[in-house]
Amino acid sequence: SKNAGRNCFNVYSPDLKVEADQRSLLEIELREAIWREEIEVFYQPVVELGTGRMVSVEALARWHHPTRGFVPPAEFIPIAEEAGLIVELGNLVLAKACRDAMKMPDEVKVAVNLSAVQFTKSNLVDVVKFALAESGLPECRLELEITESVFLADSAENLKTLRSLKALGVSIALDDFGVGYSALSYLTAFPFDKVKVDKAFMDRIDRPETRAVLGSIVQLVRTLNLAIVAEGVETQQQVDEMGALGIPLGQGYFFHRPVPLADIASPSSTAPKW
Ligand code: C2E
Ligand code: CA
Ligand code: CA
Ligand code: CA
Numbered sequence: 001s002k003n004a005g006r007n008c009f010n011v012y013s014p015d016l017k018v019e020a021d022q023r024s025l026l027e028i029e030l031r032e033a034i035w036r037e038e039i040e041v042f043y044q045p046v047v048e049l050g051t052g053r054m055v056s057v058e059a060l061a062r063w064h065h066p067t068r069g070f071v072p073p074a075e076f077i078p079i080a081e082e083a084g085l086i087v088e089l090g091n092l093v094l095a096k097a098c099r100d101a102m103k104m105p106d107e108v109k110v111a112v113n114l115s116a117v118q119f120t121k122s123n124l125v126d127v128v129k130f131a132l133a134e135s136g137l138p139e140c141r142l143e144l145e146i147t148e149s150v151f152l153a154d155s156a157e158n159l160k161t162l163r164s165l166k167a168l169g170v171s172i173a174l175d176d177f178g179v180g181y182s183a184l185s186y187l188t189a190f191p192f193d194k195v196k197v198d199k200a201f202m203d204r205i206d207r208p209e210t211r212a213v214l215g216s217i218v219q220l221v222r223t224l225n226l227a228i229v230a231e232g233v234e235t236q237q238q239v240d241e242m243g244a245l246g247i248p249l250g251q252g253y254f255f256h257r258p259v260p261l262a263d264i265a266s267p268s269s270t271a272p273k274w
Pocket of ligand 4 (some may be wrong): 176
């Protein structure tokens with residue numbers, strides 16, 4: 001098995017070699033897929049608990065490989081980051097998401113994930129500007145999701161870029177909040193518009209400690225006047241806890257799975273499905 005190969009002291013273990021070969025093959029194939037624009041974008045709604053209204057959608061990259069089938073982002077995004085392909089991939093997703101958002105109801109924002117690696121390219125601000133101009137999407141309808149990793153590498157330069165992005169009129173969300181290292185300090189490092197609370201909190205919402213931590217996050221977020229979204233909402237019990245804690249926005253399989261544009265653009269899809 002893979003694990004047996006990893007624990008083996010022989011670094012030339014055939015298992016490891018097979019793994020490395022498959023990885024570079026996947027990298028070559030990913031390069032081709034990006035080049036051929038075979039990467040699709042799905043959209044997962046964020047809903048307002050009180051009304052069931054879809055306030056935004058998150059753009060999520062999808063790769064349907066001709067023979068391997070569906071390759072999960074958890075597998076190909078890290079490869080794209082290491083191989084330097086994430087810039088092109090990210091630009092592709094951004095451009096598609098902006099164009100697709102023009103086919104969605106006017107009040108719906110579109111959120112696009114940015115990798116910290118994209119910040120190392122000096123032209124990120126121009127790329128975002130271009131995607132907006134080319135699609136005609138108003139700046140206020142674009143949201144950029146970043147993780148604290150943006151603050152870890154070259155943070156002074158990245159902070160500058162983040163400020164320039166915000167100055168365009170787009171909004172900035174802090175993703176996967178609460179699971180990193182000094183997460184609270186990042187909240188005050190930059191004027192974010194929104195905080196997305198990591199799924200780990202919903203997974204453990206039945207524990208009093210989790211609810212206590214979430215309670216103080218909600219308070220802090222209110223003090224800073226930010227929006228807050230719970231990610232990975234899967235059950236009615238989690239929705240009830242969100243209500244009790246005062247988290248008004250949710251994203252997760254309980255509401256909607258990520259879907260192709262056609263399912264968002266059609267007027268019937270704006271009605272709650274649960
Ligand atoms: P993320 O940004 O935290 O996105 C949310 C992930 O949680 C998505 O996984 C989504 O499908 C999944 N999810 C949503 N609701 C639920 C739920 O109720 N239960 C469970 N178990 N999962 C739920 P996905 O699409 O597989 O993407 C995984 C990660 O890959 C994303 O996490 C993001 O970090 C990265 N990613 C995806 N697309 C892009 C992209 O275009 N650019 C970059 N840089 N990263 C991307
Ligand atoms: Ca995200
Ligand atoms: Ca997230
Ligand atoms: Ca993530």
